[in-house]
Amino acid sequence: MSVRTGRWRLAGVIGDAGLPAAGADTGTGWELAVDDGVIATLRPAPAGSAAAPTLVLCPPLLNGHDHGRGPGTVDAGIPDAPLEDWLDLLGRPVRPRGQDELVGLAADAMLRAGVGAAVFCVNPTGPDVVDEVRAAARAAYTRGIRAAVVFPVLDAGGDRRGRRRDARGAGAAAADALIAEVERLAGELADEVAGTPAAGLVDLQFGPVGPQWVAEATLARLAEHSAATGRRLHLHLLESPAQRAWADEVYPEGLLPAMDRLGLLTERTTVAHGTQLRDDELALLDERGVTLALNASSNLRLASGVAPVARAAAKVRAACLGLDGLALSDDHDGWAELRLARGLWQAQTHRRVPGAEALALATAAGRAAFGAAAPAPPAEGRPADFVLLDLSPWRHLFGHPDWPLADIAVAAAGPARVAEVWVAGTRVHHRPEPSSRPEPSSAQAHRPREVPA
Ligand SMILES: [Zn+2]
Structure with a gap:
């Protein structure tokens, strides 16, 4: 009950x-x-x-970018490593789990920490992506967490370092078929929970995994669909030095202006990480109303760089925090992540950041990332x-x-x-009911502890 x-x-x-x-x-x-x-x-x-x-x-704390990694990557047997190497390890867990456990156990831990909403970018573990996204969404709403569940789109990922500029991808027919499939799934999930307390908890979104792994034509088609329907997009962006190098080589005039021309930079889009973003790129994200989810712990564990907390907070109104399933202690603790982000912000500015300003990163600033499921x-x-x-x-x-x-x-x-x-x-x-043992008075607190016989 x-x-x-x-x-x-x-x-x-x-x-x-x-x-x-x-x-x-x-x-x-x-x-x-x-x-x-x-x-x-x-x-x-x-x-x-x-x-x-x-x-x-x-x-509630909002987790603006995550994948649902169950009890964490240590449990899965995936050691920390630079992102491009780590992606190979990610596909070979020592302890594999299905999406129900990956998202469900992560959601349980987040809720215990006071995280009331999370973005789950589904990393498929097998060939049936639709089935896995459905399982992830069900795991989220049965746990009672608000969730943006992100359907992965990856059609030019053959080279880990990034696609050629003119990569063909899967083609227009495949993109349209995928869009139709995701819209069908969104309808199915909405019908499942209609009239129940779980109604409205899940917002299904498109997740072109990163601009370096999705063909331009596919990105443009998804952006067009987003503009027509309001369905949100969620991408990784310039997470690692290798991605920065790819962007500068393939888009010498600028990756972000190119993404802007493709229609990707709008208030309906969230980009994750942005570890390697420059100031002019942060300013463009803000101008377009894009949400930026910073992932400070993940950036350290995957040797990606230091999250640009101070620059993002100064330049991007919708700069928020995500755990990326890689909290430093694998515990999905949004508070510890917030302390780390605030610490970086202070270290990058040499000033004290008031609690309310820091807390906004983990609450109000990330609301848009959840679309219709936002609290x-x-x-x-x-x-x-x-x-x-x-x-x-x-x-x-x-x-x-x-x-x-x-x-x-x-x-x-x-x-x-x-x-x-x-x-x-x-x-x-x-919280479990407090134990019946009374708190010691201040006098008792200073007495040496009694040793049980
Ligand atoms: Zn991620």
């Missing part, structure tokens, strides 16, 4: 674009009520209310999409001028602090 109703007294609310009184931290706390999946009350508690407890509402910012009258963080270890910082709630969360939150996760009106995760 799914839980779709609840009532809480909160210590405060960490804001998001669109939330009234965003970022407010009040002395008396906030009231939150969810009735049948809809936020009925979200407002400061009346003055004189009882002291607030330690739960804090936060928008609305938490507010009265909207479906319940939020995370309740238990920040009790840091309650002594509440109200301190140096410690807005967003700064506490960005500095210290993680799966262990995620008390509840609500997605599209349903509670999809809650």
Whole structure:
């Protein structure tokens, strides 16, 4: 029986674009009520209310680029390596799994960490791609996570280093057949969940894997289809030094202007990584309203470079974060990824980045990547999409001028602090009940621990 109703007294609310009184931290706390999946009350508690407890509402973290790698690549037996070598290893896992496990187990771990939505770019493990994308979508919506499920398109990938400029690809008839197949699948998936709480959780998208592996004509056809129907595109872009070298050799006048001419750079497109993007290219992405998903951990593990967090945050309004299924500890922990991204941002600018600015990368900035499956910012009258963080270890910082709630969360939150996760009106995760052992008082805390007999 799914839980779709609840009532809480909160210590405060960490804001998001669109939330009234965003970022407010009040002395008396906030009231939150969810009735049948809809936020009925979200407002400061009346003055004189009882002291607030330690739960804090936060928008769900959004994972703007991932693949669904189950318990991670260590479990699969795939060692980290430079991207082009690693892609070979990826196809030969020591422990193979199907999409149900790859996406399902990853989704479970993300939800435990407070990640309420993820982009799953399906890496096929066998010949039946349609079947695998269907399985990935079902794994996502049965877990209750919001998902952009991305259908891979790869028709000029013969040379790992990249195609020739005039590569023919699979041809127009094949592209049209693929588009028809994906549209059929989208209809089928929508019918499966119509009238259930899973309705609207999945947005199917086209995933030309990267410009170096898909023929120009196919890219143009997908862009045309996207313009006509609104269906989103999600591509890898300039992830590694080898991809940068390919782009500069094959498109000496610029890869991004060429992609722009093909119709790929619009507000309906997400590009992932962008590790090797230059400033003028970042500016063009912003001008066209493209979403850019940075993947800092993945870039380190695959020896791709250092995610350009500071430059992207300064130049691209829709710059967001993705885990790429390669979190440093293989734990899908969006908070640790956020701390890494904020750390890079600070190191690249030599200034302190406020928690709210960093948190925006992992929340509001990535919303467009999810198309119709995007969560609305938490507010009265909207479906319940939020995370309740238990920040009790840091309650002594509440109200301190140096410690807005967003700064506490960005500095210290993680799966262990995620008390509840609500997605599209349903509670999809809650922390196991706390043990009955009382917290030690501060006096007891300083006594040496008793050794059991
Ligand atoms: Zn990727």
